[in-house]
Amino acid sequence: MTGSPYNLHVRYATPQIMRQLMLALLPAIGAHVWLFGPGILVGLLLCSLFAVGFETLVLLMRGQPLGFYLRDNTALVTAWLLALSMPTLAPWWLYLLGAFFAIVVAKHLYGGLGQNLFNPAMVAYAVLIVSFPIQMTQWAAPAQLAAHVPSLAEAFDLVFAGQGALSPDAYTSATPLDHLKTQLRTGTPMPKVMGQPLYGQVGGSGGEVVALMFLLGGAYLLGRRLITWHIPVAFLAAVAVTASLLQWHDPAQHAGALFHLASGGAMLGAFFIATDPVTAASTPKGKLLYAAGAGCLTVIIRAFGNFPDGVAFAILLMNIAAPLIDVYTQPRVFGTGGGKP
Amino acid sequence: MLTAILVMALGGLLLGGVLGWASVRYRVEDDPLVEKIDAILPQTQCGQCGFPGCKPYAEAISKGEADINRCPPGGEDGVKRLAELLGVDPKPLGEGLEHKPKSVAVIDENLCIGCTLCIQACPVDAIVGAAKQMHVIVADQCTGCELCLSPCPVECIHMEVVHEDVATWKWRYPVYTLHPTRPH
């Protein structure tokens, strides 16, 4: 028997929240197509297909209502976030593996929607980058730098049939974060690295615009009150502060706050991944702590780790801490101390 | 090599000492296990477990002489809580034991001959009356142990299931559909 309340008023039901999230990703996808070529669309399409396929399979195996759960769009959101974190034009099986780890391992083995401890897209990314470091670091070069920008048809060929006639050097490059790291290791001074064409105004050429579009999408989510300000603000602030501190300590070895904010997955992580409510801390204070931790770790992993980007590992590490953070940041309940605000 | 072994041994000794000191210094004064088990048992005193009351059963469990699934009034829930307390796996109620809904004994006033046998049988003194006077069971204090049923020479005692009323009614565990009832 269910009791009151008898009238429900839901601004966005869970499936609609997911749809809004996807909507907010569109500007960044558009910018990506414009600046890096249409390759990303292949990744998005494949990830979506594989993710929904695995979701269907697992739902069937678990004997859960198919149509109902497929309509919630959560598999699609995971797929898109994964595709946006992975290099464009990766081989098709990489997407398949990614979708498998995201949907089957990270989501359903933990109990399905709402039960997973770790962000599925980030788990998949982490597994892939550890297992296939080469494939996972060959990113599409910005269109204006690439010798050749693969068309959509060519992109399909590349993903399914491998490189064929095209040399990878023609259309891929390291990401600015990766590039910076290797350059600095070889002793190239910071200003000289930054002067190279791979870099744009503040971050990577092209990438910085995509990051800006993620910011725009995030602003939309904030405006719609689908996320609260706590996580993105704390995340980005922590990235900026940590990066600034490192730069102040050793300007020759560390890029500044703006570069870190505009590069890699910082913006995507701040607005779309760290804010995943299932795996994030949920109290207001907890969110600040959680996101600040993730931002801080992101820069530290970027600066001292061996991987090109630290967002995924930072978020996964904080995912572990989220339940504990929640326990220690429970807000004051009405009528327990306090008084006039 | 020797230094390493010495260092490790020293470290182990030191840590062990600290732990030992802490366990003595910060010992938590606990209820004895029997009390904890007894607190979970429903205190029906019915003897269905084969022991003359809840406390003897609790003692037997704590000594490992009795299984945790011998208490029908406690039901599966009771077994589960005992299992949790003792850190063992819960199991279904023992052979031939079954959990019945909470009942109380009622004396048929027309048949009672006032023999006092039920009064002597009641483990919680919930029956009032005197020789050759009609007996009455205080429903609030009756544990439903059924021990008064067999001594009655005229079989005037029967068990009545306690039905829930407005005062004791509980909200049920919410059951709601996960399947769409209509397109959303």
Add this chain to the structure above:
Amino acid sequence: MTRPLYRFHGGVHPAEHKAESSGRPIATMPLLPRYAVPLRQHIGNPALPIVKAGDRVLKGQAIGQADGYVSTAIHAPTSGTVLGIEAQAVPHPSGLPDLCIVIESDGEDRAVDYQPLDWQHLDPSALRNRIRDLGLAGLGGAVFPSYIKLNPGAAQKIPTLILNGAECEPWITCDDRLMRERAEGILRGAAAMQAMLHADEIIVGIEDNKPEAAAALQAAAQQLGLAVEVALAPTLYPSGGGKQLTYLLTGKETPAGGLSTDIGVQVFNIGTAYSLYRAIEFGEPMISRIVTVTGHVGQPQNFEVRIGTPVADLIRQAGGELAGASGRLIGGPMMGFDLRNDAAPTTKAVNCVIVKSPALFPAAPPAMPCIRCGECARACPALLQPFELYWYARARDFGKAQGYRLFDCIECGCCSHVCPSHIPLVDFFRFAKDEVWAREREKEASEQARRRHEFHQFRLEREKQEKADKLAAKAVDRLKTVETGAADPEAERKKAILQAAIERAQKAKADITPKNVEGLPPEIEQEIADIDARRAKLRETAHAKDEDSE
């Protein structure tokens, strides 16, 4: 001066649906042939019936008296005959029947001679007892006996008296209409409350969607020359919750698990103030209240309804259910409950009857898993984390749920209202609370059983001990008489037997330990049989009796 308002956390703004019923004046229900007055109308003990089947009663005559502290009297809604005290449908979420005094109307509606209360001169305690006997209870929802709340307590003073006219639940307009039409009575009642509580100020809290009511109260206050502050609060559910309204108007938080009087505030519903006015000015007991009948009915309206009126009659009076009605709600849509049987009578708690239709109250969409989005926490006026509570309530981990302050939940329904996954959160909290209460009761019962069992055993031991003492004394006695007699074989035999009996008694005495109840060795048992063949046949208890009677 306008009072600063303190916005409480959370809250929701459901569709108001007030206009349906607020436009029409309060109508009076015609006299009905039958009324059923439930004995249990509030928390605490149900009233104790003081009439029996066949009794003639007059309108306003007490038919049940307060039983214990948290209890009040109930009264006959009209004159007539008591048909009986029987279990029948009552407005309760369980749908279970409960005891009601059923009265058949004689059509005369003759009232007892009402005696106005000389409240200004009556001893405060006597006055409160009179108020209890007039059956006054809070009409806002909790139906707490008013006489208890009118006690200023040890401090002899409750500085702030708040009249709750917020009426934040959608659909309900009974308080709105009462304030518009009977503002003066409300304020006269409030003045009496103020005097009884020695309050410094009276604040009336009204949501700003009821400007007419506020204006009426202001005008009445001016006319009466009563210092009353009418505060218009922004319309936001649940501003009518006692704790929320108190915070809204004073900025003080009622301590968790405490009462508003702990912070010097007492809150009454405006309907209660009006009833108090009727009680003290006219000596009228609480036999009626205003009830909103609305929703999918012909003519939504407020009625002055005698306590005990069947809901079906009430709905009929409001134009009846329209085609396609899909059920009835008692109370508002946020905190009310489904009425299973419309034969159930109204009580002091029933402030609204809503007839549902699929269009007005669509079935809840299927629930999805919780994604911890936190919407519920943002809506919770008690500052709880409902999704955490849900997690533990669902897993039946009540200890953890209490750790997340389950019992600070006021069941306002805001969390369920906003949940994107349509999870019936409040249902889980109600379930968990009831389960905790039930376990508490069970624990108490088993604790009592344990104590009684321990005493039972102690008593058996004591009796055994007493018996053994007696036995020993007797044996010594007899040994003496035998020793003085001749030394024939018969006496020798007796002597030996008695010697054994003494030993046995001493041994029995020594053997008595808490667990060794029946510790007689078999050879002594045998000897008992030798002495008295009867003994062996009888039970131990029976033989104790024989021993005594010898």
